Amino acid sequence: LVNVIFELAKFAGKYKELPTLGFTHFQPAQPTTVGKRATLWMQEFEMDLEDLEYVLGSLKLLGSKGTTGTQASFLELFDGDQKTIDKIDPMIAEKMGFEACYPVSGQTYSRKVDTRVINVLAGIASSAHKFSNDIRLLQHLKEVEEPFEKSQIGSSAMAYKRNPMRSERIASLSRYVLADSLNPAITASVQWFERTLDDSANKRLSIPEGFLAVDGILDLCLNVVDGLVVYPKVIEKHLMSELPFMATENIMMDAVKAGGDRQELHERIRKLSMEAGRNVKEKGLDNNLLELISQDDGFNLSPEDLQKIMDPVKYVGRSKEQVEAYLKNVIDPLLEKNKKELGVKAEINV
Template sequence: MASQPDVRLATLLDLPNLTPTKSALDAKYDTYQNPLNSRYCSGEMKYIFSPRNRFSTWRELWVFLAESEKELGLDISDEAIEQMREAMQIQDYEFETAAIEEKRRRHDVMAHVHTYGLAAPAAAGIIHWGATSCYVTDNADLMFLRDALDIVLPKLAAVIQRLSVFAKEYRDLPCLGYTHGQAAQLVTVGKRATIWIEDLLDDLHNLEHARDRLLSKFRGVKGTTGTQASFLAIFKGDHAKVKKLDELVTEKSGFVAASRSTTQTYSRKIDVDVIHALSSFGCTAERVGGDIRHLAMFKELEEPFEADQIGSSAMAYKRNPMRSERLCSLGRNLSNISGAAEQTYKSQWLERSLDDSAIRRITLPESFLCADACLILLNNISSGLVVNKAVIKQRIDLELPFMATENVIMAMVDKGYSRQDTHEEIRVLSHQAGAVVKQEGKANDLIERIRRTAFFEPVLGNLEALTDPSTFIGRSPEIVDEVIEFDVRPALEKYEVQIGRIADAVGELKV
């Protein structure tokens, strides 16, 4: 990734018919702004897909090409290389020059070849020597995918780390489990968090795999249809030099290897695989956000809420789970982007067709911007989850007597009583208690009914132990410990330093 300048110039100069003027820059409040860019994402992610980074990376690739061609014997002067290096970072005024040239030529790459040549006149005749447009556009896109994954992965690791701390803290706090949306056997607050952690770990591994594979799939120096014919001509039929040129540029660009066979472009299958991993993470984001919203509805769990935050313009008492709702919304959008990548790959014709261009300008940046937004939210939410223990206990007290009936039945059988007879006694008392809860709105008094029934006298001395919530959570605490020790720790070890930096920054986030 080209170095990021200390400027804050927002430019729309990707369009061939736009010349930057003061009025154009002043009109930002009259022009649609993508909310991913204006509201939700980090500056570092937005910079990767910015015009400045795009065109500076093109120049970087032209430098790599010229350097490598010179190393292999082509007549390129030291002065040309030096001027190219000095002008590698595109300057503000050059955007206007390139926009005017693109409007004239209707070709973005040639417009920037011309603009770069003005900044490095000694190199004007050798910039882009032997290359096709996709040398810069496609190789740059692969570099952006790599660099964007390098931002996503540590942020995801930080979310997993935060949730692991949360899970450890509440590893043995019983709470209602739910199946079919109904109260079921108890789990713990920490155990439920490990479900989210396991899914996020899968996302981490998927994205790591996508990045590792990407590093060996550089497009490199392949020519117009992937045959390297132009470079073979330049090097007078020397196949070894053409292969070496490809290797040199690939290495300078920070990749392990290049694809052996490409068309004019790198295979759009690569986009599919990367965006699949991102879209899968989007599904996880919506799932986690949905769980938190349900628990907030029950008042068991709440996301962070700032001192001056307003939950509702009309209802001042409300504490809406707006971060989790936004997370669900963005996660849903991210999970749907994979379809566009699939359709683009399937629609390519033979050695190339340009119907992939406009859609990839949207799907590639937006998939990463959306993932970045989800990760900012997840880091913020997981940094301040509020557990309402009193509400959790209240909800357990409402349901646990019914769940404890199996323990009571087993204890009676252990004392020599008939299971069927005990079941019938419990059934009658349970329906009576259920009517009190549902029709009269009172507390669940099933345990008191059992205490007052002579039939259950053999187990009354042990009734408190039979209804202790901690006896209903199974191995939940141990599962939390095992997930953290055997799944989380090995996966996050490589991100330890980056997680620390993110932890320092999250406290300052206003989401």
């Protein structure tokens, strides 16, 4: 998990200034940068690491409490010596590398513990699934692709295709873990009194398989992030095809500065935007909104003036600064704290 965050940090830093079309509802929206989008993936994995460290740091050992958790047998063994009995659990905890034992229990530790553990795994799976979905959509747009081996077959029928097979595998395994997380929760909820044995078979499947699946998921994530391919020209093409619509506010303000009436210009630009939209959707033409505006005397703006307004950097807000601050203030300290964990590589067969 630390290594996935590390690779995402490198990717975010590299592309922190590259403008790209933003999406809400998978519809074109205000631009962001490729690096800023990567920080959204990274932050979710960072939350997972926080949860992992918290749960791992707060786990306790069952200790030795007997058949129903009352330590009745120890009273007999030590002739009722309470102080000697009180020494047992701390000694066991230290021997097993735990800070402490749970103060009370039935025959087993509470199966709520298994629920806490699997929920951490499910959190990682959820983050990985969201990441993989975004990569699959970006690969459809031909803006960003997962790595593709020289001899890899993209499609058994269509040789030209490059299917996002790694990301699809991430999604597939992640869904398994998300569904698997119900097992310990249900098991914990149906334990009777001091214990029943219907937990055993379920736990022996759900817990190990949850860990194995997440291990595979993170290997895949590491492999994908380490080899992501970005296509700036395609990104620019998509962005510039939509930017005129998003720049209408700036265009209108510049026209007002040039002496135009805001109310009148607003109605003019609304009508021209609708016309340009029809040209794109109904006629399959390029977005010609800028051309329509430059031909409208009410705006008093030349094609050159309009092109200056079309600088994508003007529309990405503080994306670059947000990436830099996030990496410096959050991720760099996290990686420094976990530097012994760095260096893992993942080789995936597809």
